[in-house]
Amino acid sequence: MTTIQAEIIENTIAFVKETLKNAEGGHDWFHIQRVYNNAKLIAEGENADDFIVALGALLHDIADSKFHNGDETIGPKTAEDFLNSQQVSSEVIEHVIKIIENISFKGGNVNREFSSLELDIVQDADRLDALGAIGIARTFNYGGYKGRGLYNPEIKPNLNMSKEEYKASSAPTLNHFYEKLLLLKDRMNTQTGKEIAEKRHEFMEIYLEQFYKEWNGEA
Numbered sequence: 001m002t003t004i005q006a007e008i009i010e011n012t013i014a015f016v017k018e019t020l021k022n023a024e025g026g027h028d029w030f031h032i033q034r035v036y037n038n039a040k041l042i043a044e045g046e047n048a049d050d051f052i053v054a055l056g057a058l059l060h061d062i063a064d065s066k067f068h069n070g071d072e073t074i075g076p077k078t079a080e081d082f083l084n085s086q087q088v089s090s091e092v093i094e095h096v097i098k099i100i101e102n103i104s105f106k107g108g109n110v111n112r113e114f115s116s117l118e119l120d121i122v123q124d125a126d127r128l129d130a131l132g133a134i135g136i137a138r139t140f141n142y143g144g145y146k147g148r149g150l151y152n153p154e155i156k157p158n159l160n161m162s163k164e165e166y167k168a169s170s171a172p173t174l175n176h177f178y179e180k181l182l183l184l185k186d187r188m189n190t191q192t193g194k195e196i197a198e199k200r201h202e203f204m205e206i207y208l209e210q211f212y213k214e215w216n217g218e219a
């Protein structure tokens with residue numbers, strides 16, 4: 001990375017910290033920092049553009065639609081306005097915007113409309129933060145934020161939700177494990193991503209086993 005690029009990354013970090021200072025606990029600066037670190041780790045084994053990976057990871061949740069009344073344009077727009085204030089070429093800006101537009105798991109069977117190695121890396125990095133111990137913590141935190149129950153044996157997970165149903169779902173948090181989290185390990189793009197996802201997936205299965213035991217009054 002060039003000195004100018006490193007400076008732009010520093011500016012981006014400052015911008016993201018400031019913008020997300022009141023964010024929900026699972027989508028705050030520390031989520032971004034973990035995704036950024038995951039992305040750097042995954043990128044080590046890939047021949048990707050590190051600058052685009054870094055900007056994509058840092059800006060991917062700058063204005064998540066689920067905290068902006070479902071508006072999917074505000075994130076890309078916020079990132080674009082910021083990048084236009086920096087010395088970033090329009091080519092790089094376009095690529096970063098595509099990453100932000102295409103990274104998220106929308107539920108249902110929605111296909112990605114854009115492909116690049118840099119998107120693959122940032123998407124894997126973000127998905128890893130939805131798995132394992134942190135993934136579990138983030139999921140329950142978000143469920144609490146939305147006023148959802150922990151678990152209700154009478155409400156079964158719905159694996160065939162449309163994008164709209166997925167967004168509007170008020171089902172208990174545990175259903176989210178079956179509707180999203182446990183599906184992620186088979187959707188990873190990169191080899192490094194797959195390997196880490198596998199480990200975190202196993203941890204979640206053990207967690208769920210223990211959860212049901214305790215729920216049912218067993219030790």
Ligand code: NI
Nearest residue numbers: 035060061126
């Ligand atoms: Ni994210």
